[in-house]
Amino acid sequence: MSTIEIGIRSIQHYLYCPHRWGLLEVDKAWAENIFVTKANLMHERVHNSERSYCTKGKKVFTSVPVYHDQEEYNLYGVVDCLEATENKNGIFIAENEKKYQLCIVEYKPTKPKNQPYHEEDFMQVFAQKLCVDYVFGGDCRAVLYYSDVKKRVELPVKDRYVECNQKVKVLLSEMRKYLEEGRIPAILKGQRCNGCSMKDLCMPSIKKVKSLRLEIEKIVKSEI
Ligand code: SF4
Numbered sequence: 001m002s003t004i005e006i007g008i009r010s011i012q013h014y015l016y017c018p019h020r021w022g023l024l025e026v027d028k029a030w031a032e033n034i035f036v037t038k039a040n041l042m043h044e045r046v047h048n049s050e051r052s053y054c055t056k057g058k059k060v061f062t063s064v065p066v067y068h069d070q071e072e073y074n075l076y077g078v079v080d081c082l083e084a085t086e087n088k089n090g091i092f093i094a095e096n097e098k099k100y101q102l103c104i105v106e107y108k109p110t111k112p113k114n115q116p117y118h119e120e121d122f123m124q125v126f127a128q129k130l131c132v133d134y135v136f137g138g139d140c141r142a143v144l145y146y147s148d149v150k151k152r153v154e155l156p157v158k159d160r161y162v163e164c165n166q167k168v169k170v171l172l173s174e175m176r177k178y179l180e181e182g183r184i185p186a187i188l189k190g191q192r193c194n195g196c197s198m199k200d201l202c203m204p205s206i207k208k209v210k211s212l213r214l215e216i217e218k219i220v221k222s223e224i
Helices: 008-016 018-025 034-046 119-136 161-181 212-223
Strands: 053-055 058-068 075-093 098-108 141-146 151-154
Touching: 008 018, 008 075, 008 119, 008 161, 018 161, 034 075, 034 098, 058 119, 075 119, 098 119, 119 141, 119 161
Parallel strands: 098 141
Antiparallel strands: 053 058, 058 075, 075 098, 141 151
């Protein structure tokens, strides 16, 4: 395999803020805040294999590792929860000799105010779908579960397949270029920084300095 492996979660980070993604993946920096801690605690609870269960007509698996090792993707990650519901048009599971429709359930702590989902969350789950379909076959559904309102939102992963499949490939190729060159993407114009745990490391409101020498000379002059 000649392309760099990329974690599915990275896609969400890159779309939220490419600069933040670069700090995490190129600089290997890390900082937590209340939002990160809240999400980590929630995922710790979800990623407990003892929570996997079977009921009549349905199987629920938690913390399912998935991947897509074709060169243009080379993605890997863990799905919070994968539900398999008996369906004659689904994929065949030999153990039960029955067919099942798979559905990804991704947990998020907070529902966005004016929209059903954030696009970066959608794309993260779409990348999971590419991996689940690759590993298990079929054409899985996907939902987000918001724990603050205890509600599921169905994601249009099938309707948006062609557009998003292309978008994933473009994003992965951009990310690999930055990784290969060891470069951190610049801060985007209009970047929303509210809630970002890396604010203290990133200092987004500090103005760019054109010449460090000139800046030092200015400081020295002002002190004379
Ligand atoms: S503070 Fe803003 S610009 Fe800096 S990493 Fe966070 S989101 Fe990106």
